[in-house]
Amino acid sequence: xxxxxxxxxxxxxxxxxxxxxxxxxxxxxxxxxxxxxxxxxxxxxxxxxxxxxxxxxxxxxxxxxxxxxxxxxxxxxxxxxxxxxxxxxxxxxxxxxxxxxxxxxxxxxxxxxxxxxxxxxxxxxxxxxxxxxxxxxxxxxxxxxxxxxxxxxxxxxxxxxxxxxxxxxxxxxxxxxxxxxxxxxxxxxxxxxxxxxxxxxxxxxxxxxxxxxxxxxxxxxxxxxxxxxxxxxxxxxxxxxxxxxxxxxxxxxxxxxxxxxxxxxxxxxxxxxxxxxxxxxxxxxxxxxxxxxxxxxxxxxxxxxxxxxxxxxxxxxxxx
Numbered sequence: 063x064x065x066x067x068x069x070x071x072x073x074x075x076x077x078x079x080x081x082x083x084x085x086x087x088x089x090x091x092x093x094x095x096x097x098x099x100x101x102x103x104x105x106x107x108x109x110x111x112x113x114x115x116x117x118x119x120x121x122x123x124x125x126x127x128x129x130x131x132x133x134x135x136x137x138x139x140x141x142x143x144x145x146x147x148x149x150x151x152x153x154x155x156x157x158x159x160x161x162x163x164x165x166x167x168x169x170x171x172x173x174x175x176x177x178x179x180x181x182x183x184x185x186x187x188x189x190x191x192x193x194x195x196x197x198x199x200x201x202x203x204x205x206x207x208x209x210x211x212x213x214x215x216x217x218x219x220x221x222x223x224x225x226x227x228x229x230x231x232x233x234x235x236x237x238x239x240x241x242x243x244x245x246x247x248x249x250x251x252x253x254x255x256x257x258x259x260x261x262x263x264x265x266x267x268x269x270x271x272x273x274x275x276x277x278x279x280x281x282x283x284x285x286x287x288x289x290x291x292x293x294x295x296x297x298x299x300x301x302x303x304x305x306x307x308x309x310x311x312x313x314x315x316x317x318x319x320x321x322x323x324x325x326x327x328x329x330x331x332x333x334x335x336x337x338x339x340x341x342x343x344x345x346x347x348x349x350x351x352x353x354x355x356x357x358x359x360x361x362x363x364x365x366x367x368x369x370x371x372x373x374x375x376x377x378x379x380x381x382x
Contacts, residue, residue, distance in 0.1 A: 065113045067092040070235030071223035072188025074117035077167045080178040091236040096223040102126035109134035117166035121146035162338040162356040165189040188216030190305040218262040224301045230294040232265045269295045284379040292321040308332045329360040
């Protein structure tokens, strides 16, 4: 058996898409919503099986990874999140790059010598790596229209990953991957008016109308914080909102706080674009928190600790 394990956002889906368009194989797909990153525990592989892992933190999946290796499962691991201590095993091939200006799809792009680079550019846009995406687009001499489309499709695939559960998403990540796999390039997706791109485009427009009612909950020279209600639309737009605010406020950290139904909050934190460090480090101070230098998150923070989180962010960026 072969298992493809991947984050359900643009980076995870489009990383796997690059690989499987060049190396098709029957596989069991293991994925979920954006925050569902403890995926390896759902892989029942045994000796002789193979596993491809994409865009989930090795540190968050260390114990099930060790169990797979002990069961003589071969694992190829490609990621850009916090890794911790990487197991030493002839069965594990890690491709880990923690640089703030890369993502899993760009690592895959290098491994494949750019053979499916259009998908990698879309993924980089979805992960808000605008400089890296624009650089690769320039190398291909893409038109402004084509670059705008890659940015939009990357944004929409990423937007689709945000939700409390798969039922809150417009298209389940595994289903979206299978649909996109049928298209040889993003241009084929654009040409097909029945493609998932147009489904997500319409859904995104409807959800974004809700943002007109919102304003910042907190703002100073170091932090811009928005708090969203406990609603599926709010969870779906949280990632896009964070990226938009980060791009228009490059010297500030951006925190998107979404209310959970149990008096806790879910937090997405982006480091200032002009100072891409510390986001994961800050979030790791709180239970269920983690991330990388440029972006981090906390799944369930007690509401009474929100002020402590806010002060931690301000203190960090006021002194670095």
